[in-house]
Amino acid sequence: MSTRFFQTTPRIHYGPRALEQVGPEAAALGRVALVVTGRSASSKNGSLDRLRGLLENAGVAVAGTVRVESDPSLDSVVAGTELARAKGCDVLVALGGGAALDAAKGISCLLANPGDLASLEGVSGLRQGPPVIAIPTTAGTGSEVTRVSVLTDTARGYKMLLVGPTLMPAAAILDPELTATMPPHVAAATGMDALTHAIEAYLSKLANPFSDALALAAIETIADNLSLAVSAPDNGDARAAMLYAQMQAGQAFSNASVGLVHAMSRPMGARFGVPHGVANAMLLPVVAAYNRPACPRRMARVAQALGRRTDGLDLPAASRLAAAALTELAAELPLPRSLAEVGVDIEALPDMAREAAENGSSRVNPRRPEAEDILELYRKLV
Numbered sequence: 001m002s003t004r005f006f007q008t009t010p011r012i013h014y015g016p017r018a019l020e021q022v023g024p025e026a027a028a029l030g031r032v033a034l035v036v037t038g039r040s041a042s043s044k045n046g047s048l049d050r051l052r053g054l055l056e057n058a059g060v061a062v063a064g065t066v067r068v069e070s071d072p073s074l075d076s077v078v079a080g081t082e083l084a085r086a087k088g089c090d091v092l093v094a095l096g097g098g099a100a101l102d103a104a105k106g107i108s109c110l111l112a113n114p115g116d117l118a119s120l121e122g123v124s125g126l127r128q129g130p131p132v133i134a135i136p137t138t139a140g141t142g143s144e145v146t147r148v149s150v151l152t153d154t155a156r157g158y159k160m161l162l163v164g165p166t167l168m169p170a171a172a173i174l175d176p177e178l179t180a181t182m183p184p185h186v187a188a189a190t191g192m193d194a195l196t197h198a199i200e201a202y203l204s205k206l207a208n209p210f211s212d213a214l215a216l217a218a219i220e221t222i223a224d225n226l227s228l229a230v231s232a233p234d235n236g237d238a239r240a241a242m243l244y245a246q247m248q249a250g251q252a253f254s255n256a257s258v259g260l261v262h263a264m265s266r267p268m269g270a271r272f273g274v275p276h277g278v279a280n281a282m283l284l285p286v287v288a289a290y291n292r293p294a295c296p297r298r299m300a301r302v303a304q305a306l307g308r309r310t311d312g313l314d315l316p317a318a319s320r321l322a323a324a325a326l327t328e329l330a331a332e333l334p335l336p337r338s339l340a341e342v343g344v345d346i347e348a349l350p351d352m353a354r355e356a357a358e359n360g361s362s363r364v365n366p367r368r369p370e371a372e373d374i375l376e377l378y379r380k381l382v
């Protein structure tokens, strides 16, 4: 057996009013903060003002606020980096969905490493930048506990990844009160992203006992709580369960990688602006059916974790229940179901399939797809 590296978690604060911990965390890490947030939600629901107050009361100056789009562009990260450098920021506080968190990680990385962002993709040994405190306001990406930042190169129509231990936030603050104002379609899409992380980590060729335990726990919790968290956003228990489970899913895939669903959803996002969770939700049942013959035992375990009874069934029958359960779950949620609904041009599918086949996530998928296989999968969703 060879040695494995398990990336352990940042300091995590979880539960109601966890946001209050941002003061002591930031004061321990720096003196001048840059806040990175999304376009508007944190202003509308008052959480941005609360965050500023908590930082200032703890003696941490807020030098500026950077707002990023839902798929953070390289330009936004460069602008944030210039501001942080000009103001001498020594701690970054990200409040928002995965976009804000990934942008903050990108800013930290660019502050510490020479060259432009595109040249840092695939570089191992990235230097450590200023610490990031990650405060998610959606329950999906798990970015607060991962060593990955996904950024969109709008010029190339391409989603690039920065990966490495130095991308891991120093602290994560998970406060379920912050997810209460998520619109239902955002709760649905981000929740399905989290479920995709857990399932892809569990089925990955890089799966290991550390990631398996996290992935299975996350699948069970999400199956039990996602529909309720979407349909009844005032249900604090369901929201808190989702926030915890998406963090476990993030830890799982940070240690085992994602797979073909992510390889296929990236071109949909980069070329046509399809929200990441929306694309994943659409692809997940189709890819599960494709993967099943390569990993029937694990797929049957996924079916069980999704709440399906498999007693008395042979392995092929038990394993088929996973894709069926995923189709049923997705159907309960307010999400689009076809490529046409989300504006994907079918003329682009062959190029998208080639790009997905070359993606690193396809290489660790339990079944290794050729571009033609991927094209066939896309066509099932036309």
Ligand SMILES: [Fe+2]
Binding pocket: 141, 193, 196, 197, 262, 276, 280
């Ligand atoms: Fe994802």
